[in-house]
């Protein structure tokens with residue numbers, strides 16, 4: 001059952017990921033809109049709107065919050081921490097979703113004023129309560145304070161706690177960036193469908209529904225591996241076999257290996 005959260009939460013940075021998290025947690029009724037404060041330069045300047053409380057500075061956002069979510073780009077984390085450091089308290093929870101930035105770096109940016117720091121690596125499927133979020137807690141983060149973090153992210157999907165911080169970079173490369181890989185594959189299928197003469201409208205339906213169906217098929221069978229699932233729909237000498245054998249001949253697996261490694265190395269660089 002989803003726990004209704006009572007903490008005051010401030011999002012510093014309210015871009016794609018922050019919006020996805022809020023959307024998911026509101027859909028799940030884990031959050032009440034009135035408990036949310038958000039801030040970002042475009043909101044402050046009035047270039048974008050928000051239905052939530054708007055803080056006019058990062059300091060103001062941090063000051064009255066029980067939970068501060070750092071949802072800016074990794075390169076902006078240090079600057080934001082320096083802005084809020086004077087009001088950060090031990091009783092607050094700091095959640096950073098920034099790729100690569102380690103807990104100890106964030107702790108240092110915050111002048112070691114708190115150890116209640118947790119790194120989260122969600123993906124944007126949190127918006128539809130189908131996300132997957134990896135969590136890594138500062139070793140001194142009190143067990144008794146972890147419930148909020150668990151409940152918040154669980155309201156948006158699956159949560160996996162990791163003991164080794166380095167593993168977060170792997171999650172970043174697989175599930176953090178993952179939705180984009182599948183979108184790109186859908187884009188490629190759309191391209192192919194259109195080249196073969198299908199209308200965009202029909203191709204959209206086919207591509208979307210096929211992805212959805214394939215996802216359900218893998219979710220609903222706990223026994224078969226992905227490889228076995230693929231074998232089930234690949235008759236020797238048939239159409240699917242012709243397609244897959246072309247991918248194999250062109251080193252598809254190696255290409256994906258390299259793709260994921262690039263994301264992994266980039267996550268490490270960003271730290």
Ligand SMILES: NC(=O)c1ccc[n+]([C@@H]2O[C@H](COP(=O)([O-])OP(=O)(O)OC[C@H]3O[C@@H](n4cnc5c(N)ncnc54)[C@H](OP(=O)(O)O)[C@@H]3O)[C@@H](O)[C@H]2O)c1
Pocket residue numbers: 012013014015016017018039040041042043058071072073074076079080097098099121122123124176177
């Ligand atoms: N997107 C993903 O799929 C994903 C997945 C996992 C983790 N992450 C992590 O999530 C973080 C945010 O990513 P994103 O994709 O949401 O990026 P984004 O859409 O570019 O959002 C960044 C937000 O930070 C705001 N910002 C910039 N400078 C600021 C400052 N000095 N003070 C306060 N806010 C400031 C931006 O404001 P403006 O609106 O004014 O530009 C924007 O709202 C990154 O660290 C990324 O590594 C993202």
